[in-house]
Amino acid sequence: MNIFTKLLTLLGALAMASPAMAQEAMSLDEKVNQAFANATGPFVSFIFAPIPGTSFPWIVMWLVIGATVFTLYFAFVQFRFFGHAISLVKGDYSNPDDAGEVSHFQALATALSGTVGLGNIAGVAVAVGIGGPGATFWMILAGLLGMASKFTECTLGVKYRNEYPDGTVSGGPMYYMSKGFDELGLPGGKILAILFSIFCILGAFGGGNMFQANQAHAAITGLTGEYPGWITGIVFAAIVFAVIVGGVKSIARVTEKVVPFMGIMYVGAALVVLIVNYNMIGWAFGQIFAGAFTGLGVAGGMVGALIQGFKRAAFSNEAGVGSAAIAHSAVKTKEPITEGFVSLLEPLIDTVVICTMTALVIIISQQLIVDADTGNYMLNEAGSAIATVDGNTGVALTAAAFGSAISWFPFVLAIAVILFAFSTMISWSYYGLKAWTYLFGEGETTELVFKVIFCIFIVIGAAASLGPVIDFSDAAIFAMAVVNITALYFLMKLVRAELVSYSDRLKAGVIKKYEH
Amino acid sequence: MSLKLVVGLDGHSTGEKALAHAQTMAEKSDGCELIAVYIIEWSPFTFQTAEENAQRHKRREEEIAIAMERVVTPAVTAMSDAGLTIKGVVRHGNVADVLDDIAKKAGADQIIVGRSSDNGLSSRIFGSATSNLVMSASVPVTVVV
Numbered sequence: 001m002n003i004f005t006k007l008l009t010l011l012g013a014l015a016m017a018s019p020a021m022a023q024e025a026m027s028l029d030e031k032v033n034q035a036f037a038n039a040t041g042p043f044v045s046f047i048f049a050p051i052p053g054t055s056f057p058w059i060v061m062w063l064v065i066g067a068t069v070f071t072l073y074f075a076f077v078q079f080r081f082f083g084h085a086i087s088l089v090k091g092d093y094s095n096p097d098d099a100g101e102v103s104h105f106q107a108l109a110t111a112l113s114g115t116v117g118l119g120n121i122a123g124v125a126v127a128v129g130i131g132g133p134g135a136t137f138w139m140i141l142a143g144l145l146g147m148a149s150k151f152t153e154c155t156l157g158v159k160y161r162n163e164y165p166d167g168t169v170s171g172g173p174m175y176y177m178s179k180g181f182d183e184l185g186l187p188g189g190k191i192l193a194i195l196f197s198i199f200c201i202l203g204a205f206g207g208g209n210m211f212q213a214n215q216a217h218a219a220i221t222g223l224t225g226e227y228p229g230w231i232t233g234i235v236f237a238a239i240v241f242a243v244i245v246g247g248v249k250s251i252a253r254v255t256e257k258v259v260p261f262m263g264i265m266y267v268g269a270a271l272v273v274l275i276v277n278y279n280m281i282g283w284a285f286g287q288i289f290a291g292a293f294t295g296l297g298v299a300g301g302m303v304g305a306l307i308q309g310f311k312r313a314a315f316s317n318e319a320g321v322g323s324a325a326i327a328h329s330a331v332k333t334k335e336p337i338t339e340g341f342v343s344l345l346e347p348l349i350d351t352v353v354i355c356t357m358t359a360l361v362i363i364i365s366q367q368l369i370v371d372a373d374t375g376n377y378m379l380n381e382a383g384s385a386i387a388t389v390d391g392n393t394g395v396a397l398t399a400a401a402f403g404s405a406i407s408w409f410p411f412v413l414a415i416a417v418i419l420f421a422f423s424t425m426i427s428w429s430y431y432g433l434k435a436w437t438y439l440f441g442e443g444e445t446t447e448l449v450f451k452v453i454f455c456i457f458i459v460i461g462a463a464a465s466l467g468p469v470i471d472f473s474d475a476a477i478f479a480m481a482v483v484n485i486t487a488l489y490f491l492m493k494l495v496r497a498e499l500v501s502y503s504d505r506l507k508a509g510v511i512k513k514y515e516h
Numbered sequence: 517m518s519l520k521l522v523v524g525l526d527g528h529s530t531g532e533k534a535l536a537h538a539q540t541m542a543e544k545s546d547g548c549e550l551i552a553v554y555i556i557e558w559s560p561f562t563f564q565t566a567e568e569n570a571q572r573h574k575r576r577e578e579e580i581a582i583a584m585e586r587v588v589t590p591a592v593t594a595m596s597d598a599g600l601t602i603k604g605v606v607r608h609g610n611v612a613d614v615l616d617d618i619a620k621k622a623g624a625d626q627i628i629v630g631r632s633s634d635n636g637l638s639s640r641i642f643g644s645a646t647s648n649l650v651m652s653a654s655v656p657v658t659v660v661v
Contacts, residue, residue, distance in 0.1 A: 096609075096617070099558060099607060099614075100556065102569045104560075106561075107569060110563070110565065113563070168571050168573070244567070257563060259563070330566070332573065426565055430566040431566075
């Protein structure tokens with residue numbers, strides 16, 4: 001009896017203590033978040049600060065101005081060499097003796113799997129949901145301009161990559177910053193390279209990892225119901241660990257095949273929705289053009305549509321960020337500029353095709369509520385976004401739009417989100433690793449340290465709702481663009497020299513197609 | 517008359533049969549040049565991770581070295597010992613396309629291959645390397661059984 005009473009008392013004490021303990025744990029979690037937010041807050045608010053007197057974040061302006069400068073400096077290279085880029089991807093100019101090396105197609109596909117993802121599904125819904133159909137117009141424009149930024153950074157990425165005696169390659173902005181500046185006799189290349197590497201590592205842990213894990217968990221719980229995030233985190237971390245540390249090729253091979261398939265399926269489903277509603281395509285484009293210049297009643301009018309379009313295009317295709325320069329640098333070519341031409345297809349596929357498809361489906365499915373009297377879009381109660389049929393925003397809005405035409409598609413979409421998140425993590429683990437080894441040197445131990453930290457961040461990302469951390473990592477990705485575009489302004493004359501030489505030889509017939 | 521024969525090796529008994537047949541043909545002719553080819557199946561249109569891309573050049577060298585060492589060099593040595601003129605080649609690509617390409621460029625009279633060793637679903641749908649070669653080759657093909 002004595003023991004029984006003691007047990008009861010103990011249980012009672014435990015029952016009393018556990019809420020208190022939970023509360024303490026929560027407050028500890030909050031403390032960590034708070035401390036992190038305080039430490040990084042100034043940096044985050046600096047990166048996303050609006051231009052004085054507007055609500056336009058200067059970082060978006062920075063990316064758009066960069067893209068415009070490169071477009072003009074290279075005299076609309078994205079249009080002049082568009083056909084040539086397609087030819088290169090098809091392998092018309094590939095030397096048959098180089099068979100077995102990384103092809104232009106493979107380099108492009110690898111880079112695309114790093115950018116196609118949540119930006120195309122959720123990001124576009126946010127843009128259209130806030131900025132209205134008109135945001136699509138500005139998004140397409142930003143995508144077209146961004147092609148020139150990619151061209152510039154990827155040409156330099158291949159030109160200044162490191163090729164090691166054992167046959168492996170490492171490339172990316174840190175290499176063209178240090179080597180390119182040295183070549184031009186400019187100071188500061190090394191400092192830019194170090195800054196870029198630091199931001200790249202932070203971006204890889206955050207936007208390229210925690211944000212993805214978090215969204216993948218959200219997508220899974222959307223299908224299965226709520227369960228603790230750390231479970232998703234550990235499963236994802238184990239799979240990523242097996243791929244990047246264990247070198248388990250079979251998993252990577254499955255994703256390699258499934259991810260492009262999901263991408264094609266996504267575009268295919270969008271086309272089905274468009275074909276079913278073919279009589280509304282003209283109307284949808286009408287809405288896009290009308291909205292681009294009038295706003296059709298959205299919050300902030302035309303400028304509101306423009307900000308959302310530009311912002312989401314930049315988030316989605318990463319043009320000017322520098323990440324693509326790392327992905328593209330492994331290609332086998334004697335002419336670095338050919339990879340620049342190929343890379344300019346990336347924003348086209350990512351933003352101009354896939355994002356536009358998403359936008360059209362959302363517009364055509366009439367998820368956005370129109371005021372019958374004025375023809376303008378109605379705002380939600382808060383006045384912050386357009387009212388939608390079921391009050392959906394973000395990825396739920398995209399799901400509802402597809403679901404209105406293909407009822408089972410939201411399930412496929414959830415699986416697509418998970419797979420895209422996984423492939424984006426694998427890509428960013430590599431980008432982060434390259435920056436890490438640039439700072440700390442190449443070597444198995446240093447690489448392993450990075451990879452283990454990377455996997456730990458997956459668990460943290462899936463488990464916690466780390467608002468400030470995600471803000472910070474987004475800011476880090478854009479900070480990469482500040483450093484990268486600065487360097488590109490100094491180095492772009494090197495790219496122009498390559499462009500002039502290459503196009504002269506192409507015209508003179510020195511560069512020929514190979515017979516296949 | 518002088519012959520030039522391209523022989524497809526696959527590292528299995530089917531390739532050895534093709535080589536043995538080529539040897540018989542060569543010994544019957546007066547003056548024959550053999551080209552022993554091993555092809556590593558590869559396509560430029562696959563999807564790879566960034567890390568695989570970075571190591572691709574290294575892997576390619578390794579693949580070629582292994583194929584040379586295990587398949588091509590033993591064949592070349594055996595034929596040379598038998599007093600025949602032979603050259604060994606390792607290439608990446610589509611088996612049927614590359615065999616035909618090598619034969620065309622070398623001005624070969626004939627391609628000799630074994631009956632395909634690949635089977636399974638994909639070869640049922642897309643055809644085996646041997647049947648594709650027979651369909652598309654620009655020089656005569658002998659299939660050894």
